[in-house]
Amino acid sequence: MKIVFLGSGNVATHLALAFKGAGHQIIQVWSKTKAHAARLAAGLDAEALNDLSDLDRSADLYLISIKDEAISELATSLKGLHGVVAHTSGATSIHALQDLSAHGVFYPLQTFSKDKALDLSNTPICLEASSAKVMDVLKLAAQSISEVSFEVDSPRRKILHLAAVFACNFTNHLYQMSYSILEQHGLDFNLLKPLILETASKVQNEVPFKVQTGPAIRQDEGTMARHLALLDDRPELQDIYITLSNSIKKTHL
């Protein structure tokens, strides 16, 4: 397939590299900032542009990977394209692209960071399309980079995105809180890394509910009181400790 990327952030970068690795041709990368487009395009043998009037109109697939709130507006500038136009946002409805004839959604359920290589082969790709023909194109593209792709409508994709915020964004912030607690006491975050991996690994085969551990599920009020005392100079962490411990207790009543 001939693919054009509109956007050059983390999602665009990881998808573009995966598509190139799967043998597709990334012909252009557009970004509002030419230098950003150029940085990504360089690794793909693609053309970089920041003027939409230079867009190659012969591509099979145009992937929009920009800030959610800018998608609709960009879409109106793409009217008249014959190729499929899809956005990669979990939280944005397919309707943002409704003015385009062949449109859809291509949402990889994964967390992308700049300098971290990533094998997308088991990342679920959530697909939605304006027609069966468009779905065929998106499926072909998805199956070339991942073994897991499936159709999901916009309301349910938004639920997936919400759940991902809990399982990924909030989780990473908890890692950061533990990092800052250790740092404050001159202890090394490396010590927690095997625990973090094992915690994630456990729920690959068990329901999280069944493998919950810690003082809150044991109703170990003494340990929790001592933990709160250790956080006396970190009222914000105390607040989060109480909120989450109460939630664990309530969930496991």
Added chain:
Amino acid sequence: MKIVFLGSGNVATHLALAFKGAGHQIIQVWSKTKAHAARLAAGLDAEALNDLSDLDRSADLYLISIKDEAISELATSLKGLHGVVAHTSGATSIHALQDLSAHGVFYPLQTFSKDKALDLSNTPICLEASSAKVMDVLKLAAQSISEVSFEVDSPRRKILHLAAVFACNFTNHLYQMSYSILEQHGLDFNLLKPLILETASKVQNEVPFKVQTGPAIRQDEGTMARHLALLDDRPELQDIYITLSNSIKKTHL
């Protein structure tokens, strides 16, 4: 070494299996409930007991792996032993064992669940001892099952335990919240598993602060408002969503 386990829960089970695998001899397992002792002892060719007067007094190491609040009391029943007595608790001071001549702490910084096999080889073992001679015994034991062991005093071990609550217990509860959101909408938790693994994997090489993603760090108020609307029938999850999003925003000001 000849080792006796006092306690037969998850920590005792995983440690005992690791010690047996490393060639040590587990001679006895004590538990208040004989059947519990017997269940663990059976897999170890060890004797099960629930009466402390039957304790073999020739062991090199006695490991106490029971509820935190019961450790002191059990310790007073062990007076006069010649072997090293250590507890495995992160949150309990070494002083809980102070009436015993050779005592210490042997705390594996890991999460243990019943039916999940676990390679302890990279699990940090936190050691504390009443004397240099006792530390030698604990080090020898630790190094036989893990490549990572180090001395840490009780106050700093309690900090490690507190940080582990954030990185493990609270994290698992977030997994459970995402599970329940998906379940409520008939979506499959399997879809989040690659994301969960990647989130844990990212912080093995990066500071969590640097790889934070999601609507809160982007100050994407529109997406956050829509997420809260989706949680309208789950006020407790709304509360946690707001608390953690505000904390992310504050951390990344």
